[in-house]
Amino acid sequence: YASLxxxxxxxxxxxxxxxxxxxxxFVEILDRYFGS
Structure with a gap:
């Protein structure tokens, strides 16, 4: 969750x-969407 x-x-x-x-x-979804 680095800087979130x-x-x-x-x-x-x-x-x-x-x-x-x-x-x-939610963080996992954001990670998949933005690919980071």
Missing amino acids: YFCMCIDQDDNELEVLEIIHH
Whole structure:
């Protein structure tokens, strides 16, 4: 995640681990799209 920063607002009842998984998945998609 070199120099990327992510900010997410979640509800108090949301699962924090799931949010981290979503961020990881999003980074993988960006990596495939931009090929870096």
